[in-house]
Amino acid sequence: MRCSFPLVRLPSAPPLPLISGGKGRGQSGGLGTAPLMPATVAVVGGGISGLAACYHLVRAPRPPKVVLLEASGRFGGWLQSTRSPEGAVFEHGPRGVRPAGPAGAQTLHMVSELGLAGDILAVPREHPAARNRFLYLGGALHPLPSGLRGLLRAVPPFSRALLWNALRDLLTPAGTGPDESAHGFAQRRFGPEVAELAVDSLCRGVFAGDSRALSVRSCFPALFQAERQRGSVLLGLALPHGGGGAGPEAGLARRARAERWSQWSLRDGMESLARALVAFVSPRGAELRCHSPLTHLCHRRGRWQLTVPGATLTADHVVSALPASALARALPAEAEPLARELRAIPAASVAVVNLQYEGATLPVTGFGHLVPSSEDPALLGIVYDSVAFPEHDGTPATPGGTSLRLTVMLGGAWFQQSFGDPALVAPELLLSRARAAVSDHLGLAGTPRNAIVRVQQDCIPQYTLGHWERLERIQRFLKEQQLPLSLIGASYSGVSVNDCIASARAAVGKILGSPPEP
Ligand SMILES: Cc1cc2nc3c(=O)[nH]c(=O)nc-3n(C[C@H](O)[C@H](O)[C@H](O)COP(=O)(O)OP(=O)(O)OC[C@H]3O[C@@H](n4cnc5c(N)ncnc54)[C@H](O)[C@@H]3O)c2cc1C
Numbered sequence: 407m408r409c410s411f412p413l414v415r416l417p418s419a420p421p422l423p424l425i426s427g428g429k430g431r432g433q434s435g436g437l438g439t440a441p442l443m444p445a446t447v448a449v450v451g452g453g454i455s456g457l458a459a460c461y462h463l464v465r466a467p468r469p470p471k472v473v474l475l476e477a478s479g480r481f482g483g484w485l486q487s488t489r490s491p492e493g494a495v496f497e498h499g500p501r502g503v504r505p506a507g508p509a510g511a512q513t514l515h516m517v518s519e520l521g522l523a524g525d526i527l528a529v530p531r532e533h534p535a536a537r538n539r540f541l542y543l544g545g546a547l548h549p550l551p552s553g554l555r556g557l558l559r560a561v562p563p564f565s566r567a568l569l570w571n572a573l574r575d576l577l578t579p580a581g582t583g584p585d586e587s588a589h590g591f592a593q594r595r596f597g598p599e600v601a602e603l604a605v606d607s608l609c610r611g612v613f614a615g616d617s618r619a620l621s622v623r624s625c626f627p628a629l630f631q632a633e634r635q636r637g638s639v640l641l642g643l644a645l646p647h648g649g650g651g652a653g654p655e656a657g658l659a660r661r662a663r664a665e666r667w668s669q670w671s672l673r674d675g676m677e678s679l680a681r682a683l684v685a686f687v688s689p690r691g692a693e694l695r696c697h698s699p700l701t702h703l704c705h706r707r708g709r710w711q712l713t714v715p716g717a718t719l720t721a722d723h724v725v726s727a728l729p730a731s732a733l734a735r736a737l738p739a740e741a742e743p744l745a746r747e748l749r750a751i752p753a754a755s756v757a758v759v760n761l762q763y764e765g766a767t768l769p770v771t772g773f774g775h776l777v778p779s780s781e782d783p784a785l786l787g788i789v790y791d792s793v794a795f796p797e798h799d800g801t802p803a804t805p806g807g808t809s810l811r812l813t814v815m816l817g818g819a820w821f822q823q824s825f826g827d828p829a830l831v832a833p834e835l836l837l838s839r840a841r842a843a844v845s846d847h848l849g850l851a852g853t854p855r856n857a858i859v860r861v862q863q864d865c866i867p868q869y870t871l872g873h874w875e876r877l878e879r880i881q882r883f884l885k886e887q888q889l890p891l892s893l894i895g896a897s898y899s900g901v902s903v904n905d906c907i908a909s910a911r912a913a914v915g916k917i918l919g920s921p922p923e924p
């Protein structure tokens with residue numbers, strides 16, 4: 407079966423007008439082009455991005471027919487929460503969402519409309535889980551410097567007061583290259599110590615990635631822009647900048663600002679956000695199909711044909727909320743230029759080990775600690791879940807006792823070299839590495855009451871050097887071929903839950919010709 411990806415256009419299917427992602431739309435994110443108001447939209451991939459796309463589509467004044475295809479037997483993608491018989495909640499994917507910025511506010515608006523406002527668990531900015539983060543280095547935990555003390559005095563493991571790094575940033579001329587590794591950028595602007603300890607760990611704690619391979623332009627766009635626009639990262643972040651505060655702040659977002667939330671979760675865990683989206687979109691006409699992996703996607707005579715085992719569907723517009731590599735696998739040979747770019751967006755695997763200890767006490771209190779790659783490449787960090795969200799601890803084994811939840815994250819960009827093939831690694835090995843780390847780093851040597859090991863394969867996309875050019879080539883291909891295909895999700899312009907939801911909203915805005923309400 408041949409598809410019409412090449413520049414050949416059939417006479418019966420004249421090109422439909424394009425809605426460009428450019429002027430006047432006021433939204434970025436969501437790669438792709440769209441005809442005006444398609445009758446049928448197929449959304450592929452039922453993670454938070456695909457579900458959020460369905461949510462915005464069904465809320466349109468005249469919604470198109472919406473079909474969602476999900477390969478697995480459940481919806482939510484990496485939003486995975488387990489509740490133990492004692493009522494403890496364990497997160498195997500995201501555990502906290504930031505309320506800040508327009509994307510944070512839009513997510514909260516959605517949460518509110520889904521009827522979840524009463525389920526929010528918020529962490530205020532003054533809380534230890536918001537204020538304290540640690541580095542594990544040289545066999546000891548070190549608080550990450552904050553406030554004036556960290557600026558003026560040398561705080562181990564840093565050998566100098568951060569003021570010197572700040573001065574270096576103020577005096578170093580802005581870079582001129584189109585992109586740079588996060589490591590190279592930090593080294594140039596703040597010096598080797600900040601690059602090797604702080605930025606190395608930051609990249610591990612957000613992307614499970616290697617700062618020497620990750621792109622500063624794509625992973626930390628605010629830092630990159632700050633340097634380019636103000637000549638200094640610190641000045642750029644401190645001075646007011648255009649954009650940002652778009653849209654009226656109401657409801658939950660206003661409450662989040664008033665109560666100074668730093669992050670939030672949900673009483674039944676993050677997966678309950680996916681469940682609420684399914685419950686919202688299904689009665690509004692969206693057809694949700696799980697166990698329906700897309701195996702082939704092609705564009706013929708102006709319509710999409712989507713092949714899933716045992717069936718072929720047609721649609722006017724496709725929203726791909728798949729990981730880039732999964733979309734590449736479904737494309738026909740004629741779309742090789744697009745598939746090649748998509749395959750070049752890799753993803754890192756993370757072993758997520760949830761542990762719960764009875765009657766244990768942490769030596770420090772905070773969000774958790776990160777481990778620089780120079781200390782132990784295999785061990786990314788440990789989240790002290792009970793500090794941020796004690797409501798998820800469940801009932802302790804003994805009345806009046808305590809039940810401490812921790813999550814150890816292992817592997818990431820170092821998975822293969824540390825543990826071998828993620829598909830073959832023995833869970834017992836990961837569990838023993840995780841328990842050893844908890845014992846060595848935190849002094850908790852007992853037997854955990856609960857232990858869950860999940861190997862999350864290819865779970866965090868890696869925006870490597872030149873990622874922005876890849877996105878431009880993808881965009882150009884879609885535009886030249888006039889393909890009614892939108893690419894959303896973590897593979898492109900931000901991995902956070904907020905970014906994924908924002909990419910879905912922006913793509914639906916382009917499909918419908920106006921930004922979704924509100
Ligand atoms: C361990 C971990 C911790 C994280 N922590 C945080 C955090 O604290 N805060 C935060 O904001 N973010 C966090 N994130 C990031 C965030 O959770 C993810 O980036 C986000 O959930 C990705 O959503 P998505 O819908 O784009 O992709 P996915 O969740 O990957 O969804 C894609 C879906 O497509 C399906 N699929 C694949 N192939 C096919 C096919 N051929 N046909 C049909 N369907 C297919 C998959 O089964 C999946 O359901 C974390 C991620 C991980 C893995």
Ligand SMILES: C=Cc1c2[nH]c(c1C)Cc1[nH]c(c(CCC(=O)O)c1C)Cc1[nH]c(c(C)c1CCC(=O)O)Cc1[nH]c(c(C)c1C=C)C2
Nearest residue numbers: 539540610611612613614774775776786787788789815902
């Ligand atoms: C140790 C590994 C990881 C930890 N969390 C993640 C990994 C790979 C994944 C992750 N964490 C965050 C995000 C969303 C990013 C965003 O823009 O909101 C993702 C995908 C949040 C986050 N976690 C840390 C930071 C600095 C951030 C960014 C937002 C913020 O500042 O809150 C640090 C951190 N992550 C982990 C630990 C143990 C840790 C610090 C102590 C776990």
